[in-house]
Amino acid sequence: MPFLLRRIVFERWDPAVTELDSPLPSDPLADLVTKRGNLSLWLVTDDRLNLDQVITAVAANAGVVSNVPFVMIQHSLLEEHGFRIVESRGNTPLSEAANEHRDVVGLDAARLVDLAELFRRHGEFAEYSEARVRQLLAQAVNGRRLRRQDLKPDVQTHLERRALI
Amino acid sequence: MTVFTPTFAGTQPDTGSGFDILGVLRRLVELNRESSSAATGTLSDRQQLVASTGLPLSHRVLRLADAQEALLRVFRLSEPESFEPGMENEISSHMESLVRRHGEGLVQALQLLYLTRSVDPSILGEALVWLGRAEDSSTRDARFWLLVWCLYRGEPSVRSSAALGLEGLNDDRAAFYLNQRARVEPFKLLRARLERAASELTS
Numbered sequence: 001m002p003f004l005l006r007r008i009v010f011e012r013w014d015p016a017v018t019e020l021d022s023p024l025p026s027d028p029l030a031d032l033v034t035k036r037g038n039l040s041l042w043l044v045t046d047d048r049l050n051l052d053q054v055i056t057a058v059a060a061n062a063g064v065v066s067n068v069p070f071v072m073i074q075h076s077l078l079e080e081h082g083f084r085i086v087e088s089r090g091n092t093p094l095s096e097a098a099n100e101h102r103d104v105v106g107l108d109a110a111r112l113v114d115l116a117e118l119f120r121r122h123g124e125f126a127e128y129s130e131a132r133v134r135q136l137l138a139q140a141v142n143g144r145r146l147r148r149q150d151l152k153p154d155v156q157t158h159l160e161r162r163a164l165i
Numbered sequence: 166m167t168v169f170t171p172t173f174a175g176t177q178p179d180t181g182s183g184f185d186i187l188g189v190l191r192r193l194v195e196l197n198r199e200s201s202s203a204a205t206g207t208l209s210d211r212q213q214l215v216a217s218t219g220l221p222l223s224h225r226v227l228r229l230a231d232a233q234e235a236l237l238r239v240f241r242l243s244e245p246e247s248f249e250p251g252m253e254n255e256i257s258s259h260m261e262s263l264v265r266r267h268g269e270g271l272v273q274a275l276q277l278l279y280l281t282r283s284v285d286p287s288i289l290g291e292a293l294v295w296l297g298r299a300e301d302s303s304t305r306d307a308r309f310w311l312l313v314w315c316l317y318r319g320e321p322s323v324r325s326s327a328a329l330g331l332e333g334l335n336d337d338r339a340a341f342y343l344n345q346r347a348r349v350e351p352f353k354l355l356r357a358r359l360e361r362a363a364s365e366l367t368s
Contacts, residue, residue, distance in 0.1 A: 007250070007251070009249055009250065010325065010354040010355065010358060011321065011322050011325055013354060014321060014352040014353065014354045014355055015352070017353050017354055018351065018352050018353045018354075058251075059251065061251075062250075062251030062252070063251060063252050063253035064251060064252065064253050064257050066250040066251045066252075067250050067329060067332075068250060068251070069250060069354075069358075125354055125357065126357075127357070127358060127361060129332055129361070129362070129365050130298070130329070130332060130333055131332070131335070131365065132365075152253070154253055154257075154258075161300075
């Protein structure tokens with residue numbers, strides 16, 4: 001079964017993940033900001049072969065080149081817990097990845113807490129380094145999968161100064 | 166492997182001049198905090214400090230004070246909600262130029278701000294990340310030792326940012342310290358970050 005991925009900030013989740021017996025702290029909720037009750041997530045295939053592409057899609061939309069910490073959870077687990085997941089277009093200049101995106105829809109505050117609890121107990125927390133992200137972005141631009149002018153100015157400058165694109 | 170002893174920005178404390186440099190610097194931090202707007206007032210306060218200590222304020226101390234002022238100016242404009250991976254902010258935009266302009270003085274000023282508890286840990290953390298990522302060969306060693314020193318601080322957010330800064334600095338000497346810290350790190354995700362950074366620096 002595929003996974004659903006969300007970019008997060010590790011520092012917000014660390015006490016929650018380290019101390020599973022304690023009540024869920026409120027900080028992780030800052031990483032689950034919804035729009036009209038929908039939460040944006042990226043779809044990662046069960047063999048994870050598109051993980052690099054998803055991370056590139058996330059990084060291509062950022063204002064600076066940086067590490068990408070994230071949490072992944074099984075798609076089926078969210079469905080089992082009654083979350084409704086729909087296809088939606090991802091906000092990224094990497095057009096080939098835009099369809100690898102989903103929304104969890106119809107969330108209210110209580111369900112958002114349920115979702116955060118699932119992430120902390122069953123999520124897989126990982127991170128791509130700044131260097132790896134830089135490499136992925138350069139590969140995408142040089143492979144003509146991503147237009148350099150679609151990157152934010154600081155990201156373009158960062159890659160150009162290092163003669164990567 | 167040399168055993169690391171945390172010192173002032175990785176160098177021995179300046180005790181040779183025969184006066185409490187850290188005390189003077191702490192007072193400078195206070196003066197700068199008190200006089201956030203008037204530059205001339207700051208200079209006058211500094212002169213008073215010199216008079217009160219009866220000691221010449223060395224060029225090095227003045228440079229340090231200038232670096233500290235520049236840092237505080239950027240920090241005041243920073244919005245902590247923008248301190249997220251991938252988000253541009255005042256610190257990410259200015260840290261490299263600050264490092265180039267102020268050299269090692271900036272590294273020492275940042276450490277001083279930490280020691281005197283003059284900066285919110287979240288702001289310090291963001292500064293450490295971008296201190297490591299700045300491209301400037303002349304300050305590389307000073308930045309390296311400050312970031313290593315920060316790996317052993319009490320605040321998890323400072324340790325976490327130091328790990329990212331060391332990764333950005335891309336100095337494989339950091340792997341030893343990252344692994345050493347990881348062995349005693351109580352926080353799970355931070356431990357994973359330390360181990361990953363160490364692994365990537367040696368691969």
